[in-house]
Amino acid sequence: MSIITISRGVYSLGQEVAEKLAEKLGYECISREILLEASEHFHIPEIKLERAIHDAPSILDRLTYGKERYISYIKEAILEHLKKDNVVYHGLAGHFFLPNIDHVLKVRITSDLEKRVKEEMERNNIPEEDARKLILKDDHERRQWSEKLYGIDTWDSSLYDIVLHMGIIGIDEAVHIIKTTLDLPCFETTPESQKALDDLFLAAHVQAHIVEKLPSVKVSAKDGIVVVNIEAPLRAEDKISEQIHKIADNIAGVKEIRLHLISSLYY
Numbered sequence: 123m124s125i126i127t128i129s130r131g132v133y134s135l136g137q138e139v140a141e142k143l144a145e146k147l148g149y150e151c152i153s154r155e156i157l158l159e160a161s162e163h164f165h166i167p168e169i170k171l172e173r174a175i176h177d178a179p180s181i182l183d184r185l186t187y188g189k190e191r192y193i194s195y196i197k198e199a200i201l202e203h204l205k206k207d208n209v210v211y212h213g214l215a216g217h218f219f220l221p222n223i224d225h226v227l228k229v230r231i232t233s234d235l236e237k238r239v240k241e242e243m244e245r246n247n248i249p250e251e252d253a254r255k256l257i258l259k260d261d262h263e264r265r266q267w268s269e270k271l272y273g274i275d276t277w278d279s280s281l282y283d284i285v286l287h288m289g290i291i292g293i294d295e296a297v298h299i300i301k302t303t304l305d306l307p308c309f310e311t312t313p314e315s316q317k318a319l320d321d322l323f324l325a326a327h328v329q330a331h332i333v334e335k336l337p338s339v340k341v342s343a344k345d346g347i348v349v350v351n352i353e354a355p356l357r358a359e360d361k362i363s364e365q366i367h368k369i370a371d372n373i374a375g376v377k378e379i380r381l382h383l384i385s386s387l388y389y
Contacts, residue, residue: 123311124304125204125226128212129276132260133238133245135288136231139296140212146297147304152203153213159199160192190337193272198330201323207311217281218272219326223319225311227304228281231296233288324348324375332369336362346377353384 126143130136137153144151197219203209204220217228235257242253268276279285284303286296303309325343328350332339340351350366363381370376 123207123225124309125207125220125223126210126229126300126304127216127220127226128210128229128231129217129282130212130231131233131238131264132257133241134231134233135293135296136212138293139231139286139288139300140210142293143297143300144210146301147208147210149208149210150203150206151210151212153211156196156199156203156213160195191333194326194330194333198323198326201319201326205316205319205323207316218268218274219322220319223322224315225309225319227300227309228283229300230276230279230282230285231288232285237289320375321345324373328370328373328376331373332366335365335369346375347380348376348378349380349382351382351384356383356385359383 126140126149128136128140130140140153141151143149200211200216200219204211204216204226207225217226220226220228235254238257239250239253242248242257243250246253248256265276268274274281284300286299288296291299321343324346325341325348328343328348329339329341332341332350336352338353342349342351348370350370352362354362359381362383366381367379370379
Protein backbone atom coordinates (compact mmCIF):
# COMPACT_ATOMS: atom_id res chain seq x y z
CA MET A 123 0.00 0.00 0.00
CA SER A 124 1.44 3.35 -1.05
CA ILE A 125 0.74 6.82 -2.44
CA ILE A 126 1.73 8.12 -5.86
CA THR A 127 1.82 11.83 -6.67
CA ILE A 128 2.11 12.81 -10.33
CA SER A 129 3.19 16.29 -11.39
CA ARG A 130 2.40 17.07 -15.02
CA GLY A 131 1.94 19.76 -17.62
CA VAL A 132 -1.02 20.22 -19.95
CA TYR A 133 -1.22 17.57 -22.72
CA SER A 134 1.73 15.66 -21.27
CA LEU A 135 -0.37 12.48 -20.86
CA GLY A 136 0.09 12.74 -17.10
CA GLN A 137 -3.63 12.49 -16.42
CA GLU A 138 -3.99 9.46 -18.67
CA VAL A 139 -1.06 7.75 -16.92
CA ALA A 140 -2.50 8.55 -13.48
CA GLU A 141 -5.94 7.19 -14.34
CA LYS A 142 -4.64 3.99 -15.95
CA LEU A 143 -2.19 3.42 -13.09
CA ALA A 144 -4.94 3.83 -10.50
CA GLU A 145 -7.16 1.42 -12.42
CA LYS A 146 -4.40 -1.19 -12.64
CA LEU A 147 -3.55 -0.88 -8.94
CA GLY A 148 -7.14 -0.59 -7.74
CA TYR A 149 -6.28 2.77 -6.17
CA GLU A 150 -8.36 5.92 -5.84
CA CYS A 151 -7.43 8.60 -8.42
CA ILE A 152 -7.97 12.22 -7.38
CA SER A 153 -7.27 15.70 -8.75
CA ARG A 154 -10.05 18.29 -9.31
CA GLU A 155 -11.97 17.09 -6.25
CA ILE A 156 -9.42 18.89 -4.10
CA LEU A 157 -10.15 22.17 -5.87
CA LEU A 158 -13.87 21.80 -5.20
CA GLU A 159 -13.29 21.13 -1.52
CA ALA A 160 -11.05 24.19 -1.25
CA SER A 161 -13.60 26.36 -3.05
CA GLU A 162 -16.20 25.41 -0.46
CA HIS A 163 -13.87 26.72 2.28
CA PHE A 164 -13.45 30.00 0.40
CA HIS A 165 -17.17 30.33 -0.31
CA ILE A 166 -16.40 31.24 -3.91
CA PRO A 167 -17.41 29.34 -7.06
CA GLU A 168 -15.09 26.52 -8.10
CA ILE A 169 -14.69 28.03 -11.56
CA LYS A 170 -13.13 31.19 -10.11
CA LEU A 171 -10.61 29.21 -8.08
CA GLU A 172 -9.87 27.01 -11.08
CA ARG A 173 -9.25 30.08 -13.23
CA ALA A 174 -6.86 31.37 -10.59
CA ILE A 175 -4.92 28.09 -10.78
CA HIS A 176 -4.50 28.31 -14.53
CA ASP A 177 -4.27 32.05 -15.08
CA ALA A 178 -2.20 33.51 -12.25
CA PRO A 179 -2.06 33.65 -8.45
CA SER A 180 -3.23 37.27 -8.46
CA ILE A 181 -6.75 36.39 -7.30
CA LEU A 182 -5.35 35.32 -3.93
CA ASP A 183 -3.64 38.67 -3.54
CA ARG A 184 -7.07 40.28 -3.61
CA LEU A 185 -8.35 38.09 -0.79
CA THR A 186 -7.43 38.84 2.82
CA TYR A 187 -4.62 36.44 3.67
CA GLY A 188 -5.61 34.58 0.51
CA LYS A 189 -2.34 32.71 0.12
CA GLU A 190 -2.25 31.47 3.71
CA ARG A 191 -5.88 30.39 3.64
CA TYR A 192 -5.59 28.71 0.24
CA ILE A 193 -2.53 26.67 1.22
CA SER A 194 -4.18 25.59 4.48
CA TYR A 195 -7.40 24.46 2.82
CA ILE A 196 -5.69 22.69 -0.08
CA LYS A 197 -3.26 20.96 2.27
CA GLU A 198 -6.03 19.69 4.54
CA ALA A 199 -8.09 18.43 1.59
CA ILE A 200 -5.13 16.65 -0.01
CA LEU A 201 -3.92 15.01 3.19
CA GLU A 202 -7.42 13.90 4.15
CA HIS A 203 -7.51 11.81 0.98
CA LEU A 204 -3.89 10.65 1.07
CA LYS A 205 -3.89 9.46 4.68
CA LYS A 206 -6.29 6.69 3.58
CA ASP A 207 -3.42 5.28 1.47
CA ASN A 208 -3.77 3.55 -1.92
CA VAL A 209 -4.15 6.83 -3.80
CA VAL A 210 -2.86 8.25 -7.09
CA TYR A 211 -2.92 12.05 -6.98
CA HIS A 212 -2.17 14.27 -9.97
CA GLY A 213 -2.04 18.05 -9.88
CA LEU A 214 -1.66 21.02 -7.50
CA ALA A 215 1.85 20.24 -6.21
CA GLY A 216 0.72 17.35 -4.01
CA HIS A 217 4.31 16.27 -3.38
CA PHE A 218 4.95 19.64 -1.68
CA PHE A 219 2.74 18.65 1.28
CA LEU A 220 4.39 15.27 1.88
CA PRO A 221 7.94 15.88 3.13
CA ASN A 222 9.73 12.91 4.70
CA ILE A 223 6.87 10.45 4.09
CA ASP A 224 8.60 7.30 2.90
CA HIS A 225 5.66 5.53 1.25
CA VAL A 226 5.08 8.32 -1.28
CA LEU A 227 6.39 7.81 -4.81
CA LYS A 228 6.81 11.24 -6.45
CA VAL A 229 6.62 11.25 -10.24
CA ARG A 230 7.07 14.01 -12.83
CA ILE A 231 5.75 13.45 -16.36
CA THR A 232 6.87 15.59 -19.29
CA SER A 233 6.40 15.46 -23.05
CA ASP A 234 7.80 17.00 -26.23
CA LEU A 235 6.60 20.52 -26.85
CA GLU A 236 5.79 19.72 -30.48
CA LYS A 237 3.53 16.83 -29.51
CA ARG A 238 1.74 18.99 -26.97
CA VAL A 239 1.28 21.76 -29.54
CA LYS A 240 -0.20 19.27 -32.00
CA GLU A 241 -2.63 18.04 -29.35
CA GLU A 242 -3.68 21.62 -28.58
CA MET A 243 -4.24 22.28 -32.28
CA GLU A 244 -6.37 19.18 -32.74
CA ARG A 245 -8.46 19.54 -29.59
CA ASN A 246 -9.24 23.22 -30.06
CA ASN A 247 -9.01 23.47 -33.88
CA ILE A 248 -6.56 26.39 -33.78
CA PRO A 249 -3.42 27.31 -35.81
CA GLU A 250 0.00 26.06 -34.72
CA GLU A 251 1.22 29.52 -33.67
CA ASP A 252 -1.78 30.06 -31.39
CA ALA A 253 -1.45 26.58 -29.92
CA ARG A 254 2.24 27.09 -29.16
CA LYS A 255 1.54 30.41 -27.42
CA LEU A 256 -1.16 28.82 -25.28
CA ILE A 257 1.06 25.90 -24.24
CA LEU A 258 4.01 28.14 -23.34
CA LYS A 259 1.71 30.53 -21.48
CA ASP A 260 0.21 27.66 -19.49
CA ASP A 261 3.66 26.26 -18.63
CA HIS A 262 4.84 29.69 -17.46
CA GLU A 263 1.78 30.34 -15.32
CA ARG A 264 1.78 26.90 -13.70
CA ARG A 265 5.45 27.36 -12.84
CA GLN A 266 4.84 30.89 -11.57
CA TRP A 267 1.94 29.67 -9.46
CA SER A 268 4.00 26.95 -7.74
CA GLU A 269 6.95 29.27 -7.15
CA LYS A 270 4.83 32.03 -5.62
CA LEU A 271 2.45 29.83 -3.65
CA TYR A 272 4.66 26.96 -2.52
CA GLY A 273 8.18 28.27 -3.11
CA ILE A 274 9.06 25.35 -5.39
CA ASP A 275 9.91 24.99 -9.07
CA THR A 276 7.87 22.08 -10.45
CA TRP A 277 10.50 21.63 -13.17
CA ASP A 278 13.20 20.82 -10.59
CA SER A 279 13.93 17.11 -11.10
CA SER A 280 15.36 16.76 -7.58
CA LEU A 281 11.81 17.00 -6.21
CA TYR A 282 10.86 13.64 -7.74
CA ASP A 283 11.80 9.97 -7.46
CA ILE A 284 11.07 9.41 -11.17
CA VAL A 285 10.95 11.76 -14.15
CA LEU A 286 9.35 10.23 -17.26
CA HIS A 287 9.54 11.79 -20.70
CA MET A 288 6.60 10.72 -22.82
CA GLY A 289 8.09 10.08 -26.24
CA ILE A 290 9.33 6.59 -26.94
CA ILE A 291 7.71 5.73 -23.63
CA GLY A 292 3.95 5.41 -24.01
CA ILE A 293 1.16 5.33 -21.42
CA ASP A 294 1.39 1.56 -20.84
CA GLU A 295 5.17 1.69 -20.48
CA ALA A 296 4.94 4.61 -18.05
CA VAL A 297 2.40 2.74 -15.96
CA HIS A 298 4.66 -0.34 -15.95
CA ILE A 299 7.71 1.67 -14.84
CA ILE A 300 5.83 3.40 -12.02
CA LYS A 301 4.19 0.16 -10.85
CA THR A 302 7.52 -1.70 -10.88
CA THR A 303 9.16 1.07 -8.85
CA LEU A 304 6.24 1.10 -6.42
CA ASP A 305 6.84 -2.58 -5.70
CA LEU A 306 10.22 -1.77 -4.15
CA PRO A 307 10.23 -2.29 -0.35
CA CYS A 308 11.30 1.33 0.26
CA PHE A 309 7.89 2.59 -0.89
CA GLU A 310 5.81 0.27 1.28
CA THR A 311 3.68 1.85 3.98
CA THR A 312 5.04 1.17 7.46
CA PRO A 313 3.47 1.96 10.85
CA GLU A 314 6.08 4.71 11.25
CA SER A 315 5.44 6.34 7.86
CA GLN A 316 1.66 6.12 8.33
CA LYS A 317 1.95 7.74 11.75
CA ALA A 318 4.03 10.55 10.26
CA LEU A 319 1.32 11.13 7.66
CA ASP A 320 -1.40 11.07 10.33
CA ASP A 321 0.53 13.71 12.30
CA LEU A 322 0.79 15.86 9.16
CA PHE A 323 -2.96 15.60 8.59
CA LEU A 324 -3.84 16.46 12.20
CA ALA A 325 -1.67 19.59 12.01
CA ALA A 326 -3.22 20.56 8.67
CA HIS A 327 -6.73 19.87 9.98
CA VAL A 328 -6.22 22.11 13.02
CA GLN A 329 -4.61 24.87 10.96
CA ALA A 330 -7.45 24.86 8.42
CA HIS A 331 -9.94 25.36 11.25
CA ILE A 332 -8.18 28.30 12.85
CA VAL A 333 -6.57 30.05 9.85
CA GLU A 334 -9.69 32.14 9.22
CA LYS A 335 -9.33 33.86 12.60
CA LEU A 336 -5.54 33.59 12.92
CA PRO A 337 -4.13 33.58 9.35
CA SER A 338 -0.45 33.81 10.33
CA VAL A 339 -0.61 30.65 12.44
CA LYS A 340 1.76 27.70 11.89
CA VAL A 341 0.80 24.30 13.29
CA SER A 342 2.65 21.03 13.85
CA ALA A 343 1.54 17.84 15.59
CA LYS A 344 3.01 14.66 17.03
CA ASP A 345 1.26 11.93 19.01
CA GLY A 346 -1.81 14.13 19.45
CA ILE A 347 0.19 17.04 20.87
CA VAL A 348 -0.52 20.08 18.71
CA VAL A 349 1.95 22.96 18.71
CA VAL A 350 0.61 26.30 17.52
CA ASN A 351 3.11 29.02 16.60
CA ILE A 352 1.87 32.54 15.97
CA GLU A 353 3.37 36.02 15.85
CA ALA A 354 1.39 38.41 18.04
CA PRO A 355 1.80 40.88 20.91
CA LEU A 356 2.24 39.33 24.34
CA ARG A 357 -0.81 41.17 25.63
CA ALA A 358 -2.97 39.14 23.24
CA GLU A 359 -1.76 35.74 24.47
CA ASP A 360 -4.76 34.96 26.67
CA LYS A 361 -7.27 35.94 23.99
CA ILE A 362 -5.45 33.93 21.31
CA SER A 363 -5.14 30.92 23.59
CA GLU A 364 -8.86 31.05 24.27
CA GLN A 365 -9.66 31.24 20.55
CA ILE A 366 -7.42 28.32 19.71
CA HIS A 367 -8.71 26.09 22.49
CA LYS A 368 -12.31 26.89 21.62
CA ILE A 369 -11.73 25.57 18.10
CA ALA A 370 -9.09 22.85 18.50
CA ASP A 371 -10.36 21.19 21.67
CA ASN A 372 -13.28 19.77 19.67
CA ILE A 373 -11.12 18.27 16.92
CA ALA A 374 -10.70 14.50 17.02
CA GLY A 375 -7.17 13.37 17.75
CA VAL A 376 -6.09 16.48 19.66
CA LYS A 377 -4.82 15.46 23.11
CA GLU A 378 -2.99 18.65 24.09
CA ILE A 379 -2.45 22.13 22.67
CA ARG A 380 0.76 24.08 23.21
CA LEU A 381 0.82 27.72 22.20
CA HIS A 382 4.12 29.35 21.24
CA LEU A 383 3.63 33.07 20.85
CA ILE A 384 6.35 35.01 19.05
CA SER A 385 6.38 38.65 20.05
CA SER A 386 7.23 41.00 17.16
CA LEU A 387 9.22 44.21 17.55
CA TYR A 388 6.49 45.90 15.55
CA TYR A 389 3.93 45.31 18.30
